[in-house]
Amino acid sequence: MRGRRGRRRAAEGVPAPSPADATGATQAASSSDAAGAPGAAPQAVGHSRGGLRGVRARVAALWRDRLHPVLDVVSPIGWAVLGATVVCWTIGLALHVTELNVIAFVLSVPLVIAALFVLGRASYRVTLDLQTHRVVVGTRAVGRVEVANPTQRPILPSRIELAVGAATAQFLVPRLGPEDEHEELFAVPTKRRAVLVVGPVRSVRDDPLSLMRRQVTWAQAQELYVHPRTVRLDEAATGFLRDLEGTPSSHLSSSDIAFHALRDYVPGDDRRHVHWRTTARTGKLMVRQFEETRRSHVVVALDTRADHYESDDEFELAVSAAASIAGQTYREEKELTAFTVEETQRTTTMRQLMDDYTVVERTRERPPFHTIGQRAADLAPNASSVMIVVGSHTTARELNAAATQLPVGVTAVAIRCVDGAEVTRSAIGGLDVVTLGSLDTLARALRAVGR
Template identity: 30%
Template structure:
């Protein structure tokens, strides 16, 4: 492909010939032919076959928003001739990253690396990779695509938070409730055996020490069950940055629970996004799901999501609109603890308050961590 410089030289050569030939200037013809010959030679230079082995790696493939992600490019010259003037062009969403590849002698290899943009959250396609080969004078260029596109997952940022504890009655091991999930039992003490007790609950060590058949007394433990509701209405936020902060807040609250192996549900204006039940690695799934969340004009207000939340446990509602506090306040009696996080610049009057609801104004994640209940 002829570059702008090549077309410019070709046009200038034609103009020189058109202006000088009628006047009998032989030098004009020589200059015109030389210019056109240079453009033709550049085109032939780029058409020459290049045996290149190209491989690109993206590391890491999952990164928090704003953290560095790097593409490592390996280029090997498998041909018999030196190759120079190589330029690699990689695309990452709407951004094109350009990097010069050093000259490659025959049978030699080069490795170059470059940063990928990670400011925007989402599932980002990296590539396809284009390798441009140009002539020494920049008059012609040939682009060849290598390999396939890779996927970079730019996930929400998080800060360490303490899970919100729910429940109304404590025992030796923590919170207790009749509404505890099946199987969430914990040791609460010893007592003498009575007819009807299961033999699998006999504490044989205490029995041998006391000479009396002793059994373990178990109490159901109410695991800190948390519901995180993210307001995804476009009208609730002043811009993209405010919504990205809201996603970061929701991710931080949900991951704090999931990392401690406790149940958490994440709801948005489009319905339930995730129901983690306290298994290993579910905090990673929380981040992966929230990576793909977008705000929308068709999203339902938080009160619709709260209707699916059931009752009990802790509620965290994240929004950029002060009016969403009314939705949390209307259901505060259904939860043991209710937290409303409003993202964005703080209101001049401190914003509205509601009885039974803890309100946090967060302009960034640092303010969230400082105001989070402990």
């Protein structure tokens, strides 16, 4: 039978299959069967999902780059007028209602005029320049916006908008000829501590009825730090923070300011410390030996719990008091650690220190108040003075709980901020408490503690 089939295929011009061909055909059939098996379904679904994602991405890019910029030109009022126009034209032409056609024509005229106003593209070169990026509360931040025409054709008048925080300033730019420039000066009033975003600068072209509006961003936004108001503290006010001879330690040194004793001269000692009167009396070189002293280390802890303050003004007073003490400590080149309930202020530079105080906000969290004292002990175990700035609703029990967490021998002072109060002084255990009603009286309040 096999030979007959082979001869029959040869007679018909079709070669007989070899064993290898038969094996390949079997594998192909197996592959075909596998493709139709249930295991191949996830691959087909994966390909379809990938294709769907690609379509969605292309549609999103088309909307973002092409359609949305065009549709965003029409204002909500413009869309309402456009919708009414389409409805009137459709019904009027379909039902031959002359009145609707007239209304549609009347509505079409302002739409066409509005489109003429926003057509065209301006090629401005805009520069936003702030005189300084950091000011103090109460002072004005001055800047300028320069608009130039870098092209060889004139540009029609337009309006420039400058965003300043939540507000927007506007000014008109006249017609600019080739290479012409126009400059506008502006001043930003600063009533409260904040980080204001100045910018971006946009050119705006719209019609008198505000049916269409086209805006183009030219200059990006810049940050303006409004630092808290601070006062300088004289030496009399900060005298209680200063150790003229430092705090003596148990370590001995050959050079310091706290004299300890005399000892025999050892080769290598500084001859400036030779005590010549004793040397002449004993007949051998004697040198002074000193105790090592440590520099004053001041900790400024600011309580930011919202329920501890009566008002926003009271909290701003506390921030200004803490920033004033920290700033004075930094200027006197003492070691400084400043922190709040949530974060630690940077003390590398004065600008970083004030930047961090600028962004301090009241927190709604209510951690145990004694954690302020515990954190002060953890951050600065060798601190010489700890200043805790609190609000009017902080209780004596809370202050005492925080004071018990401080290292032994530290000078602890609590500054209780009460808006409009007179300067008074009291004590809770080993903690001095001074009431502060105005930032201008901070120096007097600290002098009262130093007595």
